[in-house]
Amino acid sequence: MTYVAGRMQVKPNKQPVIVSVPICHYEDTQSAKASRQQLKEAIYASLFDMNVPAVCAVNQATLALYAAKRTSGIVVNIGFQVTSIVPILNGKVMRKVGVEVVGLGALKLTGFLREKMQLNNLTFQSLYTVRTLKEKLCYVALDYEAELSKDTNASYEAAGEGWFTLSKERFQTAEVLFKPHFAGVQAMGLHQAIALCVEHCHFADLPGDNDWYKTIVLSGGTACLPGLAERVEKELHTLLPPYMFNGVRVIPPPYGADTPWFGAKIIGNLSTFPGHWCVTKKQFRQKPRLSLIW
Incomplete structure (x- = not known):
């Protein structure tokens, strides 16, 4: 905090701080609530020890929703190791409705691409290079089977390592999100x-707008892969009945x-x-023991 304040040339005791809190302890159980409370208190105590005048702690999913100029919806956060599907109503996480968690994230996709590159005798010096290639060359196929028959070669020059050319790995990597067994993961x-979360939201019959959950916001670096939003929407159209999908x-x-940073900025x-x-x-x-919004 002292380092950040120095770089920004501000005094910590003059500026309120907004903290983006990781999405964790998902369940609506007493033990999960206690863990969240413990994390809250640790964050607040640490910042107040630095003489910060006021603290606003909000979880990453809610901040992503705010960035989309929404206060209600479902946020799909593809994190480093897990993916969380978080229903939020009027800025509050609906844990009673149910937060869905899938045991794969950005690291698993990067590892999958690394293995594909090794099988094709593509040499690289670090996992950072693989991650860069994932971010620059990979995408999500709208129709996986149709994409297999296309010429999908593309190249990228990685700093210090030269040119790399990928082909079907470009879309096979992201397909792990929809077919986790490709990467040896037993998960939905x-x-x-997402469809399961939508169903839970629909049948929860909460007060207010009946369609509050129909805005689905993607978040996380891996969620930036081209074509992901379109593919998710296509799959949901197949999985959900019309009255839920419309x-x-x-x-x-x-x-x-x-x-999430832009959500905090908002x-x-x-005023x-x-x-x-x-x-x-x-x-x-x-x-x-204040009850805080996250």
């Missing part, structure tokens, strides 16, 4: 987990990998900020 596909809109990360620019968004040091010391 991304589209199946009106569904899948939105790519509005600001790329930095989407909060910071509100009501810090106001009710933040907890002050005095409030935290008086009521360490």
Whole structure:
């Protein structure tokens, strides 16, 4: 925090801080609630020890939704090791409805591409090179079987390592999201987990707009792969009955990998900020068990 404040040339004791909190402890159980509470208190205590005047802690999924200029919907966050499908109503995570978690993320896709490259005798010096090739060359096929018959060769020059040419690996890598068994993972596909979350939201029959869950926002660096939003929407059209699917809109990360940051920026620019968004040091010391929005 001291380093960041120095780089920004601001005084920590003069600026409220917005913290993006990892999506974790998903369940609506007492143990999960206790873990979330413990994490909250650790974050707040650490920042207040640095004399920050007020802190606003919001989970990454909610920030991604705000970046899409929505307060209700489903956020699909493809993280480093897991993917989370998070229903959010009026800015609040609906854990009682159910957060779906798929046990694969960006690391698994990078590892899958590495193995494909090794099988094709493509040599590289580091996993960073593989990740770069994933980000620059890979994409999601709208129709996987049809894509197999196409010429999909493309090349990219990686800094310090020269040119690499990939072919079917370009779309086979992202296909792991829909067919986890390609990478040896026993889990439901991304589209199946999203459809399950949509069904839970529909039958939860919560007050307010009946279609609140039909905006689906993608988040995370891997979610920026071209074609992902279109493929997810196509798969949901197949999996869901018309009365659930009609009106569904899948939105790519509005600001790329930095989407949660832009969500925090929107909060910071509100006329009501810090106001009710933040907890002050005095409030935290008086009521360490405050119920916070994430």
